[in-house]
Amino acid sequence: MKILLILVALLLPFNPAFASDCSIKITGSDMMKYDLQEINIPSKCNSFEITLNHGGKLPVSAMGHNIVITEESNFMPVAQLINMDNGIENGYLPVSDKILFRSDMIGGGESTSLTVDLSKFDSTKSHIYFCSFPGHWAIMKGKINLL
Numbered sequence: 001m002k003i004l005l006i007l008v009a010l011l012l013p014f015n016p017a018f019a020s021d022c023s024i025k026i027t028g029s030d031m032m033k034y035d036l037q038e039i040n041i042p043s044k045c046n047s048f049e050i051t052l053n054h055g056g057k058l059p060v061s062a063m064g065h066n067i068v069i070t071e072e073s074n075f076m077p078v079a080q081l082i083n084m085d086n087g088i089e090n091g092y093l094p095v096s097d098k099i100l101f102r103s104d105m106i107g108g109g110e111s112t113s114l115t116v117d118l119s120k121f122d123s124t125k126s127h128i129y130f131c132s133f134p135g136h137w138a139i140m141k142g143k144i145n146l147l
């Protein structure tokens with residue numbers, strides 16, 4: 001058993017598809033903040049899973065959080081599309097080809113995950129993730145780093 005554990009420990013760093021490299025957890029709070037300012041995505045991953053946890057207690061209607069990903073140059077244009085009329089089920093956003101990915105919007109104690117297909121990123125561009133709950137995008141945003 002001991003030998004097996006040592007073998008596993010030795011082999012893991014050399015496995016390029018080791019799952020934990022291709023996923024990340026990020027938490028939003030009732031203070032309107034994410035706990036990460038950047039998300040690093042290794043280019044060796046075919047897809048990357050972002051799990052968003054809401055560590056607060058407020059309901060989704062008052063303090064909803066999600067993850068929306070755009071090219072940096074499209075961040076402001078998309079943020080300006082945020083409107084209550086678009087519905088919470090759409091993250092208050094309309095359909096737009098400027099939006100690369102969008103997770104469900106969740107409230108306190110909830111969790112959701114977003115699977116990111118790396119082929120949708122233009123590696124020559126910078127990318128941003130943000131929360132599209134009205135008023136949150138100014139603070140709840142960060143950089144996507146394609147490594």
Ligand code: CU
Nearest residue numbers: 064065131136
């Ligand atoms: Cu939010």
